[in-house]
Amino acid sequence: MAAQSSPYTPPVAEYGFLYREVFGGDVVARATSGALSADDAVDVLEAAGDFAAEVIAPLNAIGDAEGTVVVDGDARTAPGFKEAYAALVEAGWVAAEAPESAGGEGLPAVVQAGLGEIWNAANPALALCWMLTHGQIHALDAYAGDEVRETYLARLVEGSWTGTMNLTEPQAGTDLGAIRTTATPNGDGSWSITGQKIFITWGDHDVAENIVHLVLARTPDAPAGAKGLSLFVAPKFLVEPDGSLGARNAVTTVSVEHKLGIHGSPTCVLAYDGATGYLVGEVGGGLAGMFVMMNSARLGMGHQGIGLAERAYQQASAYATARLQGPVPGRPDGTAIAEHPDVRRLLLSMSSSISAMRALAVYVGDLFDRADDADNPQLAEFFVPILKGWASEEAVRIASDGIQVHGGMGFIEETGAAQHYRDARIIPIYEGTTAIQSNDLVGRKTVRNQGETARRMFDLARAAVATLAGSDEPVARRTAERLERAVAAADRATVAVVGFGASPRDAHAVSVDYLWLLALVAGGWMHALIVAATLAHDGRDADDERRLTEADFFGAHQLAHAHALAESVAAGEIG
């Protein structure tokens, strides 16, 4: 029996607040040189939110219950998915987020952050479909030659075809250098691809006319390891010169995996048996192209973590507000469990993290939108693993706490809380595990420049401390004091990590703790900015009070752990 999908209320007003008040002016107008305003962006999110809540969100539990089935070698998605995707394309949502250079509308990254949360809150299994398409659009836009651009890019941008990312093989997960799939030239400009790829998200389905696989493969006489990999597009159906669909390509759907969660997303084993493909970029340059797609997907996974956490939170909050139980201290006549001190603590622990992560996602979008400013791209890239790692682990924790709020009912599948817990568990794994994000943060982004970017982040956080330190508002002063201590701990940890340069095992053994520490600092910093924006209001409404309470909670319960994490980092590898 399928659970009833919980209702979903897109948090559009929160984005309005972030767009207008938190980051020093209208970030949307800044990103678009005034072509769009924050008000326009809020209108976009309102429209997307209505579509998400009405069309996509109700399919979340159905996708979980029905999953994907393979019939005569073709994957068939859950009832309603095909129609919902068609409506999404019809409404222009796929093109809206695609870059202008690729023929899309090019909504700025700050708006894409909001859309990413909304789609994934509504239905993470379905949202993966066009999240991957967008990643492929970025990769083709950056590296594809004219013919591939003309044949594939326009169809991907309009959404009539979807894109997949083919990296993993049974013996090659994190270690891409172990990939064995081969591509040999056919002599006519096309290539012949042979090998097996696993864990291919939306690798086969029935929601679009064609599927474009972006495949890492090894060319003849290529060097061993990752340097020998090249990138190819290989469609499910071959494309005739006039752009119409031709014969089925030699790509077979071997199976669809039976997974813990995101059942609505078809995770495929694909067999390439001399499938026709076309080179993207240079021979041997495959990783560079794939990493454009991967980086886009990592940012998208940060949004997915936030969205899934928000949906789990909304469901838990609704249950706790409706569920009456007996007397507790301060509420002798009995009350909704949302007023019980520990349930209130759990709900605050969820919402205070979500608010911080959402703000960080907008901030990172703002950095990408202002990539012309000298230091912003480096800082933006610095935050990608932090956002992905933090939001994915927090999604798991928050979905778990969502079950806890429901008590015994949370363990019953019909309640729907359990689906979020199952769905969330993949986010810390795919598009690079939390350890991979952490090693990226520590290795390429911290040790390599002696902690320079990290210290830039700390300076920005300290600037936020300075704006709050003398405030009349106790929450502001406490937030400043806690953030200052956390930044000091992060500074110490950065010195330790940079010092591990000659001892990379130590650096890799503590990289997850380091990422977590920087995520807490980022979160405290975001709360400091939110508090400052709140204090600028004349008078306070309920949202202002909630924001102060969330900042205070985050400080007392999360920032407090910064020192401990710095101690763990300093310890290096144990044993």
Place this chain on the structure above:
Amino acid sequence: MAAQSSPYTPPVAEYGFLYREVFGGDVVARATSGALSADDAVDVLEAAGDFAAEVIAPLNAIGDAEGTVVVDGDARTAPGFKEAYAALVEAGWVAAEAPESAGGEGLPAVVQAGLGEIWNAANPALALCWMLTHGQIHALDAYAGDEVRETYLARLVEGSWTGTMNLTEPQAGTDLGAIRTTATPNGDGSWSITGQKIFITWGDHDVAENIVHLVLARTPDAPAGAKGLSLFVAPKFLVEPDGSLGARNAVTTVSVEHKLGIHGSPTCVLAYDGATGYLVGEVGGGLAGMFVMMNSARLGMGHQGIGLAERAYQQASAYATARLQGPVPGRPDGTAIAEHPDVRRLLLSMSSSISAMRALAVYVGDLFDRADDADNPQLAEFFVPILKGWASEEAVRIASDGIQVHGGMGFIEETGAAQHYRDARIIPIYEGTTAIQSNDLVGRKTVRNQGETARRMFDLARAAVATLAGSDEPVARRTAERLERAVAAADRATVAVVGFGASPRDAHAVSVDYLWLLALVAGGWMHALIVAATLAHDGRDADDERRLTEADFFGAHQLAHAHALAESVAAGEIG
């Protein structure tokens, strides 16, 4: 498709070490006045472990895949469960743990801790069946009159009948005072019970001849709230004067829940429609009797958390040892992922907590076994919520990390790691949520005696610090230093909690943080005792080295958080 159940290796040698070396002599001999020795106890665990690994563990994945079905109103358990339970009874394992006063063998609590881990590691869904029977045995042994003892107790002890605990109703979860099920006297000494009970674990099944329900119900004219509740036994099949089974009692299995995990355990909705029951204890004294069962179950849930965590750890460790991936720092030629720094960190984070929890379970057993010593019962009861809360939350975390170690394979159900993650999620909920454990710890066991028991625990931990502080072994010195700081933090937090006496909302808002802080101190203390026992060896073997590494890891990664938790506790309720 069912996953292959992972192999299970019972950690009997660890119990031997704990029984003989860690707690000041042979705890088994001490508990039994020399009737049994640690060597005997190890033999018992060896035999149980063989049975668990060979008979019960292979059914774990089958129970998950097959669950329980209801056929013609009767619940049927998964294939193999009935035969495994019959073999367990035949081997005498149910009677082995039942107290001598009830006709059992009365194995000491230190041995029951080991058995509890082993049964639950092998198959937590199945182990719940006789864990609940034992809880009922304790309740009947304490409160039942002669007739109920004669009719029911012997059959429960031999295992031919099983016991259940009937508290929850749709409107009455944590708040037992809201129970509405009624019991009215029939005039012949029996009572007529009417109402609906939900979440009844092993409430109906086919593995034993009869099922004895222990039911909380409200008698006519009883006062409102919990004081109006009385306790009854109501069998599935009525019992004739000669002890044979008679007619079916008026208890109907309405449904079996569709749960996130422990599918092999039938969780039932039971409808009582004038069912015949028999009073246990005094009218109005129901809670006292039920709490004997509940306390036994809470201790059992601590063991379940440890067992489930150990099984998840063994599976992750086996995968990481077998799975080869590419080069990492310090291992340029590639290696099993168990040698990758972050995977090694994850595995150590699992094993170092399990070792500490296992030691605490034996220590608490030792306190119960030596209940004649004046202060021990109070200290033992103090640790029950800590062990239950800590082990249940750690089981969830460790099962989640177990998935992470598997990477993408962990998300595929056939791998089996996901089952542990789904199964574990109920432990922090049933037999009292983590908040209920924490409120018990803070309210009844800390505030009520002004922190006296807590400080007794801290004094014992400080004594362990003293034995290590001057050691030549750096791990010993670090462990002493970290534990000393953690105890100081716990001391401060206790002052704060006791100070919340007049502000119980504050106390309840931070009670989970307080429990966690005390669990970390208990864990650090257990590691200190283990280090001391290890250093007493002549030379060091691999187990000794592992124990030192686990202590060092627990100190650097877990004890480090004690200060932060004390800060969270001191903050009280936020907002």
